[in-house]
Amino acid sequence: MMAENVCINVAYQRTTFTVPISQPTPRIYTPGEVISPHAGFIVSHGTYIDGDYLKASVAGVKEQVDKLVYVRPLKNRYNGEIGDVVVGRVTEVQQKRWKVDTNSRLDSNLLISSMNLPGGELRRRSVEDEKMMRKFLQEGDLISAEVQNVFDDGSLSLHTRSLKYGKLSQGILLTVFPSLIRRRKNHFHDLHCGASIILGNNGFIWISPTINTEVEGGAGGFTQNLDKEVSMEEREVMARLRNCILALAASKMSLYDTSIVYAFEESQKYKVSELLDAENMLDVALMTYHRLESQEET
Amino acid sequence: MALKLLSDAEKVFILHGVKDDFRCDGRTRQEYRPIEVETEIVSNASGSARVRLANTDILVGVKTEIDTPSPTKPNEGKLEFFVDCSANATPAFEGRGGEELATEISNTLSKAYLCETVFDLQSLCILPGQQCWKLYVDILILECGGNLFDGVSLAVKSAIYNTKVPRIASATIDGGVVDLQLSDDPYDFQTLDVSSAPVLVTLTKIGERCVVDPTAEEEACSLVSVVLAVTEKGRCVTTLVRGEGSLHEDTLIDMLKVGTSLGIEMNKALKAALKLEQSKGENKERFGFLK
Numbered sequence: 001m002m003a004e005n006v007c008i009n010v011a012y013q014r015t016t017f018t019v020p021i022s023q024p025t026p027r028i029y030t031p032g033e034v035i036s037p038h039a040g041f042i043v044s045h046g047t048y049i050d051g052d053y054l055k056a057s058v059a060g061v062k063e064q065v066d067k068l069v070y071v072r073p074l075k076n077r078y079n080g081e082i083g084d085v086v087v088g089r090v091t092e093v094q095q096k097r098w099k100v101d102t103n104s105r106l107d108s109n110l111l112i113s114s115m116n117l118p119g120g121e122l123r124r125r126s127v128e129d130e131k132m133m134r135k136f137l138q139e140g141d142l143i144s145a146e147v148q149n150v151f152d153d154g155s156l157s158l159h160t161r162s163l164k165y166g167k168l169s170q171g172i173l174l175t176v177f178p179s180l181i182r183r184r185k186n187h188f189h190d191l192h193c194g195a196s197i198i199l200g201n202n203g204f205i206w207i208s209p210t211i212n213t214e215v216e217g218g219a220g221g222f223t224q225n226l227d228k229e230v231s232m233e234e235r236e237v238m239a240r241l242r243n244c245i246l247a248l249a250a251s252k253m254s255l256y257d258t259s260i261v262y263a264f265e266e267s268q269k270y271k272v273s274e275l276l277d278a279e280n281m282l283d284v285a286l287m288t289y290h291r292l293e294s295q296e297e298t
Numbered sequence: 299m300a301l302k303l304l305s306d307a308e309k310v311f312i313l314h315g316v317k318d319d320f321r322c323d324g325r326t327r328q329e330y331r332p333i334e335v336e337t338e339i340v341s342n343a344s345g346s347a348r349v350r351l352a353n354t355d356i357l358v359g360v361k362t363e364i365d366t367p368s369p370t371k372p373n374e375g376k377l378e379f380f381v382d383c384s385a386n387a388t389p390a391f392e393g394r395g396g397e398e399l400a401t402e403i404s405n406t407l408s409k410a411y412l413c414e415t416v417f418d419l420q421s422l423c424i425l426p427g428q429q430c431w432k433l434y435v436d437i438l439i440l441e442c443g444g445n446l447f448d449g450v451s452l453a454v455k456s457a458i459y460n461t462k463v464p465r466i467a468s469a470t471i472d473g474g475v476v477d478l479q480l481s482d483d484p485y486d487f488q489t490l491d492v493s494s495a496p497v498l499v500t501l502t503k504i505g506e507r508c509v510v511d512p513t514a515e516e517e518a519c520s521l522v523s524v525v526l527a528v529t530e531k532g533r534c535v536t537t538l539v540r541g542e543g544s545l546h547e548d549t550l551i552d553m554l555k556v557g558t559s560l561g562i563e564m565n566k567a568l569k570a571a572l573k574l575e576q577s578k579g580e581n582k583e584r585f586g587f588l589k
Contacts, residue, residue, distance in 0.1 A: 005326075005328050005329050005330055005510075005560060005563055006330045006333070006560065006563045006564050006567045007330065007332050007333065007567065008333045008334070008335055008452075008564075008567040008568055008570070008571040009332060009333065009334045009335070009571065010334070010335055010336065010571050010574050010575050011334060011335070011336030011348075011575075011585040011586075012336075012575075012578060012582060012583060012585060013574075014334065014585060089303060089305075091303070139303065140303040140304055140305045140306075141305045141306075142305050142307075142308070168305075168307070169307045170307045170308070170310060170311040171307075171308070171311060172308075172311070172322050173308070226306060226307060226310045229314050230311065230314060232318055232320065235314075235315060235318065235320055236320065236324070238322075239320065239321075239322060239323060239324040240324065242322065242323060243323060243324060271324070272323075272324025273323070273324040273325045273326070273329060275324065276323060276324070276325070276331055276332055276352075277332055278332065
């Protein structure tokens with residue numbers, strides 16, 4: 001039934017994405033469900049008091065610390081923490097700041113004073129710089145940055161004061177649930193297979209060809225080489241990485257350098273476009289899962 | 299339609315990928331993403347279908363109603379398309395934001411189904427000049443991941459295929475008053491012939507080349523696209539040019555050729571999938587959106 005270019009499946013043959021889990025599945029509360037009959041608890045995130053009952057306001061898992069009860073949602077927007085690496089897209093240029101979409105509830109701020117301007121570390125930001133803001137970053141541009149501060153309303157302030165942060169050039173952006181990104185020491189990886197990835201804590205993943213830092217001067221600039229064509233080999237590696245990451249994400253497996261590299265290796269038996277098929281995606285996720293498991297045992 | 303915001307560098311990357319015949323997800327220019335079809339999903343509609351094309355999600359319900367035929371076409375039933383762009387799909391559809399796109403889709407579909415060799419409206423006639431069936435095809439766009447037209451047309455064709463029109467036991471005219479007796483048996487129905495109904499194939503021009511089934515990102519890189527309605531036999535019934543770009547004569551002819559051959563393939567694949575669905579019978583398990 002597989003035609004050359006078109007493939008139409010029917011629902012009852014659908015592949016469901018499940019990988020075996022070693023721990024018992026926790027109890028999941030739905031919004032409005034009674035958590036406990038007595039309102040003798042401290043109301044926290046994801047809960048509310050209705051009459052004599054404490055109820056869940058989001059779908060998720062109950063967590064309890066002494067009298068503090070909260071529900072950790074299954075799916076949520078990104079809640080930033082100081083020091084997180086994020087990938088974001090500029091949505092607005094304002095006076096002295098850019099508004100950046102970082103998959104959070106509110107757009108984040110990137111102040112002109114918290115970024116390295118081209119032409120040296122120590123430079124005063126002048127009125128001229130403010131007028132040139134759109135030259136540095138314009139609407140639609142992608143950046144990598146670090147969370148500098150979290151405000152009371154949950155909005156973030158970002159900074160790019162390191163050479164590893166800055167404007168992103170050619171590549172592919174993926175969006176996954178923020179909870180799937182495993183927190184690591186390093187979120188920038190140059191993989192052996194010939195591509196670099198940035199695993200943003202906010203669930204935005206950036207795949208780009210590896211840039212030779214010595215020749216081209218690091219990613220932390222604001223220069224983009226739009227004439228450069230990415231070679232076919234690099235392009236294939238990037239597309240394969242993209243499909244592998246989506247395969248892992250579809251099976252709700254956590255994403256970090258090892259899991260991605262394993263998935264990449266396990267996927268070699270398929271063509272890149274075959275990895276769009278649900279069955280093959282699940283196969284790659286399962287193989288990766290087993291490899292990670294067996295490694296943990298030894 | 300609301301276009302995704304992309305940076306110049308991303309656009310360049312997509313453009314070069316299309317040129318090299320290797321897109322961001324590894325597909326060639328003429329490859330579709332996997333599509334999933336399910337029929338009989340809304341229990342209180344006469345016919346329904348849901349199509350999922352990667353991230354594009356479309357639900358179609360068909361309602362049958364008795365109406366009087368139009369005086370100019372007394373022997374034909376009626377077919378009406380209505381598209382609703384849910385604001386869940388993209389925030390741009392909020393309020394009246396999706397209206398323009400909705401009209402564009404429904405107009406294209408009405409035009410595509412207008413031709414009598416494509417869909418036999420006469421089978422919907424009950425009493426010539428007096429009574430006929432009217433099919434309301436309601437299309438709900440739930441998620442928008444690029445390539446809406448193709449997805450919608452697949453869903454519409456599947457839903458009409460699934461539509462059950464009650465059989466008329468007797469129809470008499472008594473002194474100008476029409477008396478219709480519907481069959482008492484709910485399982486006594488007629489189905490509609492969609493074997494020659496068209497599907498829409500969108501060819502999007504990115505750079506110098508054209509691609510099918512663009513993702514939302516790829517759509518943002520394109521200035522012009524051509525929508526073709528192609529029947530199973532490879533006849534092109536309607537064409538529509540979208541976007542503000544222009545097309546060279548040769549490109550257009552080339553696009554028509556590619557689109558027609560892909561349309562034939564699409565129709566074949568859909569036919570096979572629908573047969574498979576039907577073979578499961580009345581009591582098949584419904585999957586819907588939850589699993």
